[in-house]
Amino acid sequence: MAGEFDLIRDYFQGATVPRGDVALGIGDDCALLNVPPGRQLAVSMDTLVCGRHFLPDVDPASLGHKALAVNLSDLAAMGAEPAWVTLGLTLPGADAHWQAWLGAFVGGFAGLAAQHGVQLVGGDTTRGELSITVQVHGFVRPGQALRRDGAHEGDLVYVSGQLGDAGLALLAQQGLYVGLGSLERLQVRLDRPQPRVALGRSLVGLASAAIDVSDGAAADLGHICSASGCGAQVYLERLPMSDTVADYVRETGDWSVPLSSGDDYELVFTVPEGRQGELETAAAAWDVPLTWIGLMRKGAGVEVQLPDGLTTDTVSGGYDHFNN
Amino acid sequence: MAGEFDLIRDYFQGATVPRGDVALGIGDDCALLNVPPGRQLAVSMDTLVCGRHFLPDVDPASLGHKALAVNLSDLAAMGAEPAWVTLGLTLPGADAHWQAWLGAFVGGFAGLAAQHGVQLVGGDTTRGELSITVQVHGFVRPGQALRRDGAHEGDLVYVSGQLGDAGLALLAQQGLYVGLGSLERLQVRLDRPQPRVALGRSLVGLASAAIDVSDGAAADLGHICSASGCGAQVYLERLPMSDTVADYVRETGDWSVPLSSGDDYELVFTVPEGRQGELETAAAAWDVPLTWIGLMRKGAGVEVQLPDGLTTDTVSGGYDHFNN
Numbered sequence: 118m119a120g121e122f123d124l125i126r127d128y129f130q131g132a133t134v135p136r137g138d139v140a141l142g143i144g145d146d147c148a149l150l151n152v153p154p155g156r157q158l159a160v161s162m163d164t165l166v167c168g169r170h171f172l173p174d175v176d177p178a179s180l181g182h183k184a185l186a187v188n189l190s191d192l193a194a195m196g197a198e199p200a201w202v203t204l205g206l207t208l209p210g211a212d213a214h215w216q217a218w219l220g221a222f223v224g225g226f227a228g229l230a231a232q233h234g235v236q237l238v239g240g241d242t243t244r245g246e247l248s249i250t251v252q253v254h255g256f257v258r259p260g261q262a263l264r265r266d267g268a269h270e271g272d273l274v275y276v277s278g279q280l281g282d283a284g285l286a287l288l289a290q291q292g293l294y295v296g297l298g299s300l301e302r303l304q305v306r307l308d309r310p311q312p313r314v315a316l317g318r319s320l321v322g323l324a325s326a327a328i329d330v331s332d333g334a335a336a337d338l339g340h341i342c343s344a345s346g347c348g349a350q351v352y353l354e355r356l357p358m359s360d361t362v363a364d365y366v367r368e369t370g371d372w373s374v375p376l377s378s379g380d381d382y383e384l385v386f387t388v389p390e391g392r393q394g395e396l397e398t399a400a401a402a403w404d405v406p407l408t409w410i411g412l413m414r415k416g417a418g419v420e421v422q423l424p425d426g427l428t429t430d431t432v433s434g435g436y437d438h439f440n441n
Numbered sequence: 442m443a444g445e446f447d448l449i450r451d452y453f454q455g456a457t458v459p460r461g462d463v464a465l466g467i468g469d470d471c472a473l474l475n476v477p478p479g480r481q482l483a484v485s486m487d488t489l490v491c492g493r494h495f496l497p498d499v500d501p502a503s504l505g506h507k508a509l510a511v512n513l514s515d516l517a518a519m520g521a522e523p524a525w526v527t528l529g530l531t532l533p534g535a536d537a538h539w540q541a542w543l544g545a546f547v548g549g550f551a552g553l554a555a556q557h558g559v560q561l562v563g564g565d566t567t568r569g570e571l572s573i574t575v576q577v578h579g580f581v582r583p584g585q586a587l588r589r590d591g592a593h594e595g596d597l598v599y600v601s602g603q604l605g606d607a608g609l610a611l612l613a614q615q616g617l618y619v620g621l622g623s624l625e626r627l628q629v630r631l632d633r634p635q636p637r638v639a640l641g642r643s644l645v646g647l648a649s650a651a652i653d654v655s656d657g658a659a660a661d662l663g664h665i666c667s668a669s670g671c672g673a674q675v676y677l678e679r680l681p682m683s684d685t686v687a688d689y690v691r692e693t694g695d696w697s698v699p700l701s702s703g704d705d706y707e708l709v710f711t712v713p714e715g716r717q718g719e720l721e722t723a724a725a726a727w728d729v730p731l732t733w734i735g736l737m738r739k740g741a742g743v744e745v746q747l748p749d750g751l752t753t754d755t756v757s758g759g760y761d762h763f764n765n
Contacts, residue, residue, distance in 0.1 A: 166569035245490035
């Protein structure tokens with residue numbers, strides 16, 4: 118049976134591409150890192166626990182991808198440039214099964230790291246119930262980060278990509294019928310989210326506030342409202358959805374999938390009204406579509422306008438690890 | 442029942458003293474941090490899992506202290522100045538019992554953070570088997586960090602404080618009889634280790650290599666040997682021990698307690714022979730005693746010389762999370 122140090126050395130050292138700003142990586146008491154002059158450090162930590170955030174039989178390569186993706190998504194939401202990552206991994210065993218699992222996990226993790234030029238610089242490996250804690254580190258110019266508290270009354274609310282695919286994949290896992298072709302696409306959206314890192318960086322200087330959709334679009338927009346001290350109105354019929362999600366909503370009337378399911382890892386952001394033209398001109402060249410879905414306004418919380426023009430009460434839903 | 446965000450806000454926000462170099466702390470997608478000009482960032486992450494690193498009935502305040510202490514000890518071993526910490530906390534529940542537990546945990550954590558001027562800037566709270574992942578962040582001048590790979594043949598090996606108290610406390614938990622007065626002192630050494638942060642910073646420019654004793658003095662010195670490409674000889678009769686540990690060794694002949702038990706979080710370090718006078722002069726003013734315990738030499742691994750002059754084979758023991 119391999120020891121802790123063997124596991125670290127065999128699977129993690131050299132798993133990611135070396136960066137010039139890493140003075141010392143895995144193997145000492147600390148990693149030593151050089152933040153470029155004139156940049157702030159942006160850090161975020163997320164934990165994924167087996168049975169809560171993923172199922173025990175999840176594909177380990179997808180899990181490795183997702184564990185990094187959800188953290189890169191936090192950097193994206195701040196408009197930061199990803200640089201380094203640390204990984205705290207708790208594994209139930211170190212036998213042949215878990216070594217194979219670990220190899221696949223590291224493969225998925227390192228594949229996404231390579232796409233974003235991120236180096237794994239340290240972490241810890243322990244034994245216990247399967248759990249993954251990742252911390253990402255990135256750079257942003259002082260005063261330029263996209264924060265939650267910068268939205269103002271009158272700002273336009275946008276969202277990237279499409280909402281609800283990951284939520285529908287979860288329903289499909291629970292038995293909802295969707296066509297086989299659709300199922301595969303939905304599953305990829307749930308298992309291998311693409312953090313909107315390039316988009317976040319492009320929004321620096323344009324967006325007044327931003328957040329990534331991890332708790333559901335309405336709940337995450339609600340966090341912008343709370344932090345910015347205003348409310349928001351969202352027009353349901355403007356929510357961008359794949360054909361599969363649009364069909365599901367049409368058949369069931371269940372808007373909670375695009376509105377309140379998490380795991381899409383798109384960005385919700387606000388733009389001052391006067392910058393709309395500039396945003397839409399720039400966005401024409403970007404690789405992810407943006408959709409205007411609502412407005413910031415006086416008050417508090419998120420109000421949703423149904424397609425028939427009626428409005429619902431303030432939406433405060435979304436995924437909460439201790440209430441669900 | 443409190444939600445995740447309530448838990449974070451109620452217990453963590455404001456738990457530690459604000460620092461001027463934190464542009465944005467808990468509450469957004471990332472924390473935003475200013476590394477001082479001319480400093481490298483030193484980071485380290487450690488995970489503590491219930492049932493492996495601590496017992497389920499451990500005093501939560503002590504656990505909060507220890508979770509931060511073992512990480513600060515890694516900064517100490519690099520000679521770094523502590524600055525920020527992030528905390529990934531997985532809790533089995535959020536009911537009144539766990540809220541009280543969390544309050545005590547945060548108290549112990551924040552108490553040690555205050556002693557070292559460390560601010561909690563972010564993290565994650567999830568539900569599952571009790572587990573704690575902490576990442577510390579500190580500063581060091583480029584090229585000045587105490588690394589494991591800087592020792593040379595002929596360097597003197599030193600250790601701070603006393604070895605074996607924490608190991609003996611573990612034996613006492615398993616039924617070994619020690620006097621009540623001693624037990625309390627040993628338990629504090631196990632539960633509330635004092636990371637040697639000031640010592641580590643003082644050793645910058647003097648020590649050629651350093652590590653903190655978390656796997657056992659012999660094993661940790663062995664890590665210096667491996668990284669530095671040399672061997673070490675340790676003189677058992679020179680190991681600094683409390684009276685309680687010395688009595689235990691005299692009665693049992695069991696040197697593994699001072700030599701191979703972890704959790705003491707002292708520093709083991711090497712000093713070039715020509716700097717010994719300088720070290721000992723400086724150390725007279727420091728608040729932790731230092732003891733010369735051996736020499737770096739050609740070869741590999743750690744050889745131990747018994748008080749009768751005989752030597753044992755190379756020691757490669759120490760705590761390994763996957764083999765123990």
